[in-house]
Amino acid sequence: TQLLEQSPQFLSIQEGENLTVYCNSSSVFSSLQWYRQEPGEGPVLLVTVVTGGEVKKLKRLTFQFGDARKDSSLHITAAQPGDTGLYLCAGAIHFGNEKLTFGTGTRLTIIP
């Protein structure tokens, strides 16, 4: 069973601060995705990383896949209240029609 542990579980910071959320596993993943989930809604895909060491940027969000493809991080620069939400990482072991294993989630609150 592949497990993805996210840390921290909860994070509350002031607007304008920077933060990093971590997603760790003992398993190697062929790809790792980050989602954001609003209450009562489905997860919305933010990014997919597939290559060890890969870095992708989405405006103020920077995503990195670990060299060994076992871990990933999400860094937010100058956090804004609109960044508030539940962030989920999810990994796929193999390419092609592969189920996702979801992480435990990080609930982020940005205080204006």
Add this chain to the structure above:
Amino acid sequence: EPEVTQTPSHQVTQMGQEVILRCVPISNHLYFYWYRQILGQKVEFLVSFYNNEISEKSEIFDDQFSVERPDGSNFTLKIRSTKLEDSAMYFCASSADGSQSYTFGSGTRLTVV
């Protein structure tokens, strides 16, 4: 922006009753999935479906569960005899390539009483 549509958004059913959750995946997608999320817990994989058959299913997806793509556009999840522990948000997802780009629906909140 193409969407995965799920109906109903909420379903309340009595224990032991059958329920059918419906999903319309994105039209050119070939891979379809059901996931569920019990309140306060992780999103969990239930089943994947490709080429009109189940590709993989989890331990949760026992004989009480079934999936069907009856008409080329809908993708349904049936629970034959619901239990209290089936109460959860059920998410349908589809993917064009089965690996990197999933789109999730908004979910159906199933409450078994």
